[in-house]
Amino acid sequence: MINIVLFGKPGAGKGTQAEFLKEKYNLTHLSTGDIFRFNIKNDTDLGRLAKTFMDKGDLVPDEVTIQMLQSEVDKNPHSAGFLFDGFPRTLAQAEALDAFLESKEQSITATVALEADDNILVARLLERGKTSGRPDDQDEEKIRNRYDEYNQKTAPLMDYYKSQGKFHAVNGIGTILEVNERLNQIFDKL
Known part of the structure; x- marks a missing residue:
């Protein structure tokens, strides 16, 4: 069984690349953002709780996120x-x-980790915000707050996974196919 963590700042292309990777490698794609948005759209208790944090550009608390993810894994026992x-x-x-x-x-x-310059990512998200309807993609201050959260809380994961010999950095700038090819080079060796 292959279990991959795909991470990078908002706008780095995780969701786009995940669509290609899940098909090619027959993986179940679990996007916390998609799961939260589904719950928000359907006005579930989890969705209302997650929305209070997401609207401010903050991360949803660990215990809520962990329970939600465990539930999703358990729903796919034959993955x-x-x-x-x-x-x-x-x-x-x-x-x-x-x-x-x-x-x-x-x-x-x-x-x-899909890596890219903050200014390029901000421009991507503001552009995405024009069509996505997501308020967190339409406000540069909220976007930069998300990056601050990422730098403080998520970036340390690189050292955690490097110490296990499981970390790979990939340049996230380029065409979708160029970035996908870089990811395939890593995935094909697993």
Whole structure:
């Protein structure tokens, strides 16, 4: 079983690349952002709670995110593997994910970070915000707050996964196909 963590700042292309990767490698794509947006759209308790944090550009608390993700993994017991998109975002989430997967006699195979310049990503998100309707993509201050959150809470995961020999950085700038080819070079070796 292959379990991959795909991370990078908002706008780095995780969701776009995940669509290609899940098809090619037969993985179940679990995007915390998509799961939260589904719950918000359907006005679930989790959705209302997540929305209070997301509207400010803050991360949803670990315990809420971890329970939600575990539930999604449990819904797919026959999966060939998982592509975790947007999770883990903190060291506590990474440790909880490792413990959860270990309880299922699994582990993270690799982590891949899509890296790109903040100014390029801000421009991408503001452009996406014109059509997505997402308020968190329409306000540069909220976008930059998300990047601050990422730098403080998510960037330390690089060292966590490097210490396990599971971290790979990929240049996230270029055409969709160029970035996809860079990712395939890593995935094909797993």
